[in-house]
Amino acid sequence: MLSKVLEPDSIAVIGASLNREKWGYRILDNIISGGYLREVYPVNPNEDEVLGMRCYSSVLDLPHRVDLGIIAVPAGSVPMVLEECGRIGVRGVVIVSAGFGEVGNTELEDRVRDIARGYEMRMIGPNTFGFINTQLHLNASIIPQMPETGGISFVTQSGTFGLALVDWAASQRMGLHLVVGLGNKVDVDDSDILEHLSADRHTKTIMMYIEGIERGRRFIDVASGIRKPVIALKTGRSQAGSKAALSHTGSLAGTDRIYDGAFKQAGVIRARVIEELFDSALALSISPPAGDGIGIVSNGGGAAILAADLCEDLGLHLPDLSEGTIRMLSGVLPAIATPANPLDTAGDGSYEMFKAVMDIMLSDPGINSLLVIYVHAEMVDPCLPAEAVIDASEGCDKPVITSWIGGTGIGTAVKLLEKNRIPNYPLPERAVVALNNLVRYKRILQKR
Amino acid sequence: MNILTEYESKKLLAEYGVPVTREAVARSKEDALLLASEIGFPVAMKISSPDIAHKNAAGGVLLDVGAQDVGAAFETIVANAKKHAPDARIDGVLVQEMVPRGTEVVIGITFDSQFGHAVMFGLGGVFVEVLDDVSFRIVPLTEQDALEMTEEIRGHLILAGCNVGAIVDTILKVSEMAAKENILELDINPLIACEMGVVAVDARVIFKG
Numbered sequence: 007m008l009s010k011v012l013e014p015d016s017i018a019v020i021g022a023s024l025n026r027e028k029w030g031y032r033i034l035d036n037i038i039s040g041g042y043l044r045e046v047y048p049v050n051p052n053e054d055e056v057l058g059m060r061c062y063s064s065v066l067d068l069p070h071r072v073d074l075g076i077i078a079v080p081a082g083s084v085p086m087v088l089e090e091c092g093r094i095g096v097r098g099v100v101i102v103s104a105g106f107g108e109v110g111n112t113e114l115e116d117r118v119r120d121i122a123r124g125y126e127m128r129m130i131g132p133n134t135f136g137f138i139n140t141q142l143h144l145n146a147s148i149i150p151q152m153p154e155t156g157g158i159s160f161v162t163q164s165g166t167f168g169l170a171l172v173d174w175a176a177s178q179r180m181g182l183h184l185v186v187g188l189g190n191k192v193d194v195d196d197s198d199i200l201e202h203l204s205a206d207r208h209t210k211t212i213m214m215y216i217e218g219i220e221r222g223r224r225f226i227d228v229a230s231g232i233r234k235p236v237i238a239l240k241t242g243r244s245q246a247g248s249k250a251a252l253s254h255t256g257s258l259a260g261t262d263r264i265y266d267g268a269f270k271q272a273g274v275i276r277a278r279v280i281e282e283l284f285d286s287a288l289a290l291s292i293s294p295p296a297g298d299g300i301g302i303v304s305n306g307g308g309a310a311i312l313a314a315d316l317c318e319d320l321g322l323h324l325p326d327l328s329e330g331t332i333r334m335l336s337g338v339l340p341a342i343a344t345p346a347n348p349l350d351t352a353g354d355g356s357y358e359m360f361k362a363v364m365d366i367m368l369s370d371p372g373i374n375s376l377l378v379i380y381v382h383a384e385m386v387d388p389c390l391p392a393e394a395v396i397d398a399s400e401g402c403d404k405p406v407i408t409s410w411i412g413g414t415g416i417g418t419a420v421k422l423l424e425k426n427r428i429p430n431y432p433l434p435e436r437a438v439v440a441l442n443n444l445v446r447y448k449r450i451l452q453k454r
Numbered sequence: 455m456n457i458l459t460e461y462e463s464k465k466l467l468a469e470y471g472v473p474v475t476r477e478a479v480a481r482s483k484e485d486a487l488l489l490a491s492e493i494g495f496p497v498a499m500k501i502s503s504p505d506i507a508h509k510n511a512a513g514g515v516l517l518d519v520g521a522q523d524v525g526a527a528f529e530t531i532v533a534n535a536k537k538h539a540p541d542a543r544i545d546g547v548l549v550q551e552m553v554p555r556g557t558e559v560v561i562g563i564t565f566d567s568q569f570g571h572a573v574m575f576g577l578g579g580v581f582v583e584v585l586d587d588v589s590f591r592i593v594p595l596t597e598q599d600a601l602e603m604t605e606e607i608r609g610h611l612i613l614a615g616c617n618v619g620a621i622v623d624t625i626l627k628v629s630e631m632a633a634k635e636n637i638l639e640l641d642i643n644p645l646i647a648c649e650m651g652v653v654a655v656d657a658r659v660i661f662k663g
Contacts, residue, residue, distance in 0.1 A: 259572065
């Protein structure tokens with residue numbers, strides 16, 4: 007049961023420290039300053055008090071059994087501490103301590119695994135930054151800031167990089183629910199977390215940073231049963247196929263191609279770069295899946311054509327407009343504008359123009375998703391076309407995604423779009439990539 | 455590690471229902487002529503040795519051999535092979551039906567330490583590694599997986615005139631074989647596909663252990 011680990015009612019921080027440089031200090035400090043309202047017990051035999059709280063010399067002295075033990079002691083002391091956790095019936099542990107398999111110390115890692123198994127404790131790590139549960143206001147990690155609450159859960163195998171990414175995501179005000187650093191995955195691995203997130207009602211979209219999957223077939227079986235979008239970045243693409251291969255198949259295989267196939271079977275959307283991972287997770291978490299058949303609307307012809315080119319590169323289809331759509335558009339567009347897809351309003355960025363052309367485009371049976379690009383010009387209030395997007399997409403089952411292009415002048419409009427859960431991107435290429443993944447997700451759903 | 459000859463590899467494939475060329479191993483010139491007459495001229499003749507992987511490079515392949523040339527072809531192939539690999543064990547010469555032209559594709563198996571057996575499909579022939587146009591799926595595959603593999607290669611339009619259903623069937627049979635046999639690697643290259651169906655023209659099975 008991972009829920010006792012990731013949604014604990016009580017926590018012991020083992021290795022809680024007064025030293026601000028130590029992880030045992032930072033984690034306890036993050037738990038308290040994050041606003042976690044349930045029970046927390048610092049444990050350290052060398053301290054009486056940490057951060058104004060009574061410090062216990064061992065988990066064996068705690069007044070109550072705890073759900074979760076967070077272990078931040080030197081690697082050599084982990085087995086002893088883990089034994090003690092097992093003896094008092096701790097449900098699960100997160101081992102933050104490093105110095106195990108990642109530095110070749112597999113013997114210690116095996117011992118730790120055996121102890122945890124012996125007591126039937128679930129274990130995250132070792133060598134992890136911890137985890138965050140924004141619903142519980144629980145920052146049981148060394149990540150310096152608590153992200154905003156949202157529907158995306160992020161699972162990362164990378165420690166330092168993952169940590170920086172979460173910090174960055176938080177600064178971008180990305181809404182997250184769970185953030186889990188898997189570390190060395192000695193017990194809990196990607197598939198275990200996926201099973202948990204699949205059932206977790208707060209998680210709407212699953213975002214993964216993967217370096218390697220050990221039990222591949224299980225991953226496919228678990229992921230293919232998940233009824234939520236899963237998007238993953240898998241690094242290590244450049245690895246060549248096995249040099250010792252005896253066949254063409256063996257030499258063409260290469261790890262990356264195997265993952266490509268496996269992700270397809272698992273119904274996992276594969277992102278190539280971090281930007282795609284985050285941008286698409288955002289779109290997947292707030293937008294319905296998109297059917298191919300893309301309409302593009304902009305007040306700037308250049309941006310519209312660029313977006314159309316990018317759609318073609320990704321294999322997205324821009325259908326011709328129906329006769330009825332063309333007729334209706336001719337009635338509202340300025341005389342110099344051509345009613346076609348992509349649609350250029352010839353500079354008109356008014357509420358009325360955006361609302362009218364969006365309504366018409368969205369009613370075209372061939373258009374299944376709409377990309378609206380606003381190119382900022384000083385004379386226009388960028389909130390007005392943003393309001394048109396919000397009004398036109400209200401109650402419409404076709405996804406609408408936007409790209410508001412401009413500098414500081416568009417800040418308020420961007421916030422307005424965000425607040426109304428319209429996926430918005432500062433550049434059209436990012437919007438197109440995100441839209442492509444909404445289309446890929448729809449195909450995955452259709453396959454199931 | 456145990457490498458099967460082409461003849462043995464195709465016998466195994468045939469057990470799983472993969473269509474293979476009609477063929478037999480000749481131990482002598484006389485034997486070759488007899489077998490070729492049964493198969494029908496012209497025939498393909500290939501060195502049969504567990505130790506020679508690249509038969510062409512060893513000068514061990516002659517195509518479109520007519521009745522009057524079978525004996526000489528047998529001797530040339532064996533001599534070339536002995537020159538190329540003096541220590542190679544030689545079973546004889548494989549006498550095989552010539553297959554009509556078609557599209558050369560490749561179907562293979564590899565073993566991945568994390569995912570287990572994976573099946574590959576792609577454009578085949580001697581340029582398989584240069585074209586590098588292949589797709590993988592993890593065993594066991596569904597029919598949909600196999601169909602997607604034929605659709606997602608860059609050169610999928612080349613398959614337009616082929617019996618894609620027969621390719622999909624073969625991919626599934628290979629998937630079944632991978633799961634049941636202790637296979638480390640397999641190449642069917644080429645599998646010739648045409649409107650009528652498919653036939654494995656060359657194959658190589660490598661067992662684990």
